Amino acid sequence: MLDFLADVGDTLLSTLRDVTPIVVILVVFQVVVLRSRLPNIRGIATGSVMVLLGLALFLIGLEQALFPIGETMAQQLTEKAGAGAGALAGAVRWQDYWVVYLFAAAIGFATTVAEPSLIAVALKAKEVSGGAVNAWGLRIAVAVGVAIGVSLGCFRIVTGTPLPWYIVVAYVVVIIQTFLSSRTIIPLAYDSGGVTTSTVTVPVVAALGLGLAANVPGRSPLIDGFGLIAFASVFPIISVLGYAIVADGLERWRRRSDRQEAKP
């Protein structure tokens, strides 16, 4: 119990430390540059305290419950797959690691759905678009992108292929999609790449990458462990743009068939 309380204190302190520079900047600009008081200062103050407390509680809970399990799981799964592969005269066969790809996709999806900063952006997008952007749909589309990205990133670590190849191809896909999408979704889709990798996703995904790189023969955790975060930042852009292009196409097709039915 004492340990737990000490944890709570530590996490609150470190959250406070992260937030202090932001608060200082905001207050300086509000007071010195704008020379005005914030409207509804009490509401904003209670809200900010709730954000702080909430984030600290959230992090403590993750440390207690999720991260230890997630990390041991990542390690055990990669070891298990690695043991099966090692029996085959040391040759790495990427197929032996299918459980890892499955786990990577599942955990990438699940952690992204719970990512607080993605929730924030989805709420804002729904509000700004007057409900045209469905907050839940956006989050699912982003989570699917992260799932594919992390899974492919694990495949890359197992096969040891160079990271830039994948990233360059992904960029080319994004560029092509940009020219096919409607203008309104593009800024939001670009943003969704950056918001996915934060509090929940990064620690679990990093543990997965390190565990995998340490257990696959011939890979070094230091050199091959990198890159999963980069994958998890690019693929959501592709999935959100892809979702928007498909939704647009369906809508246009439905309208055209409606018109054709109406004609005769």
Add this chain to the structure above:
Amino acid sequence: MPRFALAMAKRILGALRDLAPIFAVVIFFQVVVLQQPFPDIANVIVGLVCVVLGLALFVQGLESGLFPLGEALAQGMARKGSATALLALGFCLGFGTTVAEPALIAVAAEGAQVAADAQFIGESQAAQDRYALEVRLVVAVAVGIAIVLGVLRILKGWPIHLFIISGYVLVMAMTLFAPDEIVGVAYDSGGVTTSTITVPLITALGVGLASTIRGRNPMLDGFGLIAFASLTPMIGVLGYGMVV
């Protein structure tokens, strides 16, 4: 107070729904694939309660605290009409929130280790520390510049895809010339810069600006700051790798 309790109850339900996939994945792999019992079940349950309550509080606080704060600031600055002050705010926010970001500190330290192992920098701890600090500073400056560029884009109404696509082309070209040891760190540094408090604030700032300035569409112009902040660190770190 009853209104608050009702709102919180709703948030808790929402948080449960948000977290359900994680619970499902963890239970499935632990029980079905690994076939192992949960270690330390009491701790896990306490932790889960904390996670659910924390997420509920966070989302409730977002709507009543962080979003109005970011928007009030954006509107005040837009009404004041000083572009310099606005850009200065953007730089300070970007730099200030990134330089102490824990995820960035971790990635920079790992990157220093890789660079030292590859004989790219000296093996000594001092050399590694200096390298890690420099990478962090480069990333923080890059995020500061990103917000400045992003705010400038909102003010001028420039289309975002021109920036992002030229950024991508630049990243691809620099990858060819940058030393291999830094490419992994550079790519990952783009993703780790945007923390859970920064994202809502910066999003509210962008949307607030775009809805205050006449002729700007919040959907078209308000989003995109985060995208800039995830792209420029890659360019910055790749450039740093080429110079050092």
